[in-house]
Amino acid sequence: MTAALRFDPIRLPPECEKLRKEVRAFLADEIAAGTFDPHKPNREDTDAPEFSRRVGERGWLGMTWPKKYGGHERSFLERYVVTEEMRVANAPTRRFFVADRQSGPVLLKYAPEHIKMDILPRICRGEVCFAIGMSEPNSGSDLFAAKTKATKTDGGYLINGTKIWTSSAHIADYMIAIFRTSPPTKENRRHGLTQFLVKMKQPGIQVNPIGQITGQYEFNEVVFTDYFVPDDHVLGEIDGAWKQATSELAYERSGPERFLETYYVLTELVRAVGKNPDTRSAEGIGRLVAQLHTMRRMSVSVAGMLQAGKEPVVEASIVKDIGTVWEQQLPHRVRDLAAFVEENATNRETLENQLSFAIKTAPKLTIQGGTTEVLRGIIARGLGLR
């Protein structure tokens, strides 16, 4: 049983270190050119199309995908390095990240050939933005309560209903969404949902922005009224989306983005503390670094499992559970430790601004992408408890 919870000490191979240097140099150039400020996570980075294109030009999107779709046939470990360097630098990745991590792999697996040939190369060039349409007003954790209906019509389906909390829907070109094509069965309440590729910016879709407590606008309500989806935009098995949705989760749940979202406050704390920390600060920083290092080693290990063709759903859930709880507590721990920092630390203002933003960000971290409670349910299942 415990064999399933092994996280082998995978090391990043030399080509990853070479790549890391390239990514760092690229990001340094972008920062110097004023594309973004690495010390300001709270910018309005809804849109950075030129940056996305430049990342695509470097070959850092669709890295693991086949060349015939514009991919680069590189490893998950190489992709891992690019992701973490972008996160740590606070680069504006919102526009391409979901497509690269999640939507592209879904299309690769389930889309018809002509759609793959059309969309995947554009994702690799950094030209398209994707959104994920899972949640609905009465269906969040309980994904299978989704009601938004896809009704069969000539040559396709008519969609009616509402998706909610849809990140980036306001800038997205496409959404991969699940809609109800049949009622659930007695034996299987997960039955009856189908995954669709939805073209945004078409008649029949209305995107209504929803403000967040950070002051930002990142997620939305998306209302469908007799919106038409053609038959060839069905992804995978009709009524079988539940099988597909669960295998997506390992990609979504174990990456560096699941523990690095508030990382910047730790760097700034170390800066504020200076070369000669008192015992309290030193201990606090030491513990946080030990925890960070451990999670990263676990996360790299899961990337290694993905590379080996496994579906580490339980391991990925563990990384997300521990990782998001950590990144949620981090700003509060840093605040504790910063209380004793010299008043005249040169980066005091930056640290205070970052803390204010990170503390406001923190509540969502254990909700987005599946709540802590849901993840622990998945882990419990892996332990044979349900």
Place this chain on the structure above:
Amino acid sequence: MAESENIVAETAEKIFADLADAQTINSDKNGSWKAPLWQALSDAGLPLAWVPEDCNGSGASLAEGFSVLSAAGRFAVAVPLAETMLAGWLLAQARIASPDGEMTVAPASPKDRIALNADGTLSGRARGVPFAKAAKHIAVLASGSNGFSIALVEAGACRIEAGLGLGGDNSDTVTLANVKPVAIKPAPKGFDQTSLMLMGGVARSLQIAGALESMLEISVRYSNERVAFEKKISKFQAVQHNLAKLAGESAAALAAATSAADAVANSTSFDDAFFLEAAAAKIRCSEAAEKGGAIAHQVHGAIGFTIEHILHRYSLRALAWRDDFGSESYWAVELGKLVADRGADELWPLVASR
């Protein structure tokens, strides 16, 4: 894991399973299980696993030895196996041959010092030395005017005051008053007390992680047996979530410890990256022992609090091992200082270097 690593670990597992079953040990009040276990371990060459063949050892690799310690942790074995392995490893650093029989290492705490006197004798005090009372020899790291030396000392030549650790194993105070060593040689260049503490810390991390694996296993099993309110308690969501958290702590401890072991096995110097790995493992595993152990006890209810139940063999030892070779607070301060000294912009490069 290489093929041969598996064979050494499997040998250890088999010996533990045959001779160190937790239930049997727990009900044996006279400790009569100890001698046959030690004999079998010695016959298999495990206590001197890390000693080269020309120094009286079995010449196993570092990685093989670490997998033995993982197994020892899973069985919460209360014989000085890890200590003898560490002692043999320390002596081998100075190419001093290991004697047969139980050994331990001193100092076992970063703040204690043992001095090499001008006349070649050793003086000093080391607290919390595991199994000193049971040891025939002690491998000593001593500091003198010309740097560090490694010495083999007869335990009988030292004053040993017995102490008891949390787990019920000896954790003794060893006093050396002008003790003449059996053998003494200079430590290799760059080898200092921190090197010894980090190596000891990695050994303890693996043992803690192993104990957590077992605590997870017996807690899951118990939750599937115990019935309350007409249901197995494993069916209650609160219990499931507690066990999921225990699984997370166990997985984190194992990941940190095996990563550090892998770093030691493949590194040639005690540099910053090695320091990060070993210190982080000791910190994170100790935290996991606290959080994970508490959950294992919670799931077991009162039965787990009894001396008859085996849970305490794992939980108390995991807690006790936190203190050996530097506690998590100690290493956190040291790691924090290192990070501060390198500066904010070097933190991520350090973490990402692993």
